Amino acid sequence: MDWLALTLSLQLALATMLVLLPIGVWAGRRLAWRRFRGKVLVEALLALPLVLPPTVLGFYLLVGMGGASLLGQWYESVFGQQLTFSFQGLLVASVIFNLPFAIQPMQRAFEAIAPEVREAALCCGMSPLRMLRRIELPLAWPGIVSALVLTFAHTLGEFGVVLMVGGSIPGQTQTIAIAIYDRVQAFDTASAGLMSAVLLLISLATIGLSYFATSRIGLSRRG
């Protein structure tokens, strides 16, 4: 059991989730309620990680963040180390490939709020902040939780992109999914089996918990 890999995976998943929470809420709201030119293109772009082969995504991320890129060079000049093949690079990649998992459920949740309810909130003189806090978030909460859980679970399981962008550096970028692959290549099925089971249980527990929580919220609203 590679505890280091597991810890790394959990850290990556947690960090991604935290970064995507504000981004998802902001983007989810805007996409739910605004109409603008090119909206369809934006939605399509955001959905790309759902359909692109992970290696393609990984390749483009590598090119975009690597030593030869503007971003990579800027990062190296500021932090003194390469962005690719580091935990930070994995985080950037993880945020990007989880965008649809975070944004789409949040967008649906905000869309589900009847426009008249928001208009009524405006008629009550609510400021945008109060409206967000008092009306929008409480009503969209189940969707937001789903999005976060999906992001967490998906990050735990991501393989292709992580391998390409992070390499497989133990302690730095060797997540548990990669460690399992590594162990299988080395014919260490016992280790691989144990880690797979642990990952399976964690994923199941996470998703189960979120379904349970959202069904409770749904129940309490219906009384």
Place this chain on the structure above:
Amino acid sequence: MLDAELACGRGEVLALVGPSGSGKSTLLRCIAGLHTPAGGRIECGGETWLDTVSGKNLSTARRRIGMVFQNYALFPHLSALENVLEGMDDTGSAEALERAQRLLRKVHLDGLEQRRPHELSGGQQQRVAVARALAREPHVLLLDEPFSAVDRATREKLYGELAELRRDLDMPVILVTHDLEEAVMLADRMTILSRGRSLQSGPPLEVMQRPATVDVARLVGLRNVFEGEVVSHSRDDGHTVLAWNGRQLRVRLQIAFAVGSRVAWSLPGAGVLLMPRHRPPSGNLDHPLEGSVAKLVTLGDRVRILARVDGSGGALLAMTVPRHLAERYALVEGQPLSLRLRGEQIHLMAADARDRVLASA
């Protein structure tokens, strides 16, 4: 496309009436600030809310409005009391709580404060919506077809409650409805809208009895609309003579229309009477006519008749009689009828610029 103008005073109820698509809800939303028109001006209590010329456009939250939506738009996750509290400025104070409870009592909802919207009936939800709108202490109360989503019995009850409530309201109240009867019951003034244009404003009964144009006549449900020509005015005798399909009708004096001009004229269904034969006329502007039943439709306890007037080129007069009367005269299609037109109720309007106007079935 909206091209409308309206005004409403304190404590006055103005009904915006028109068919679907006439722009009445859009107009209301413009007042609320939920929709910005391409050009216009909105003023309330001396404060300019919108002026496209100067670029001023106050946001909805800054305008002090109370709005009741067609489907109430209550906050589904909050109780009735919390819904009403959200309408207030100082939501957290004990004073606000007391005011909210008083408002709920006023709309006959005491005991139901803790219920969520899904635990309330349609009529109760509507009352919460009204209380929430009033909690804002608005400068204008806007009601967007507030009764259309409830059943008849509840609606009748709510009419009574609104009529009672409005006595205590000293703000302008604007009510959007497609139901003329509602406007007659609840409003002091009415503006008729059609296809985005405001056609006529005035007290409801006046608009219905004295429509300004043929369009308005149709919109208020007048089915007898015809064309004629003004023959003469007689001020001494208090009548105008109208030529219609070879007949001369003496109608209420309306000197605004020049002698010889073509006019349109309307007559409410109540102005056409079924008379037993050979009964002498009672009023001095009554006109006896002979005709026959062209079409007969029984609707519950009333019978709608379309009568073809003899010798008038096929003109059809619409009238309604109680069922027992129709049965007494054993009315059937084709049967000859003796009718009386009440000239007193004939109202003249400018001739329709379009093709000949015939009575609609």
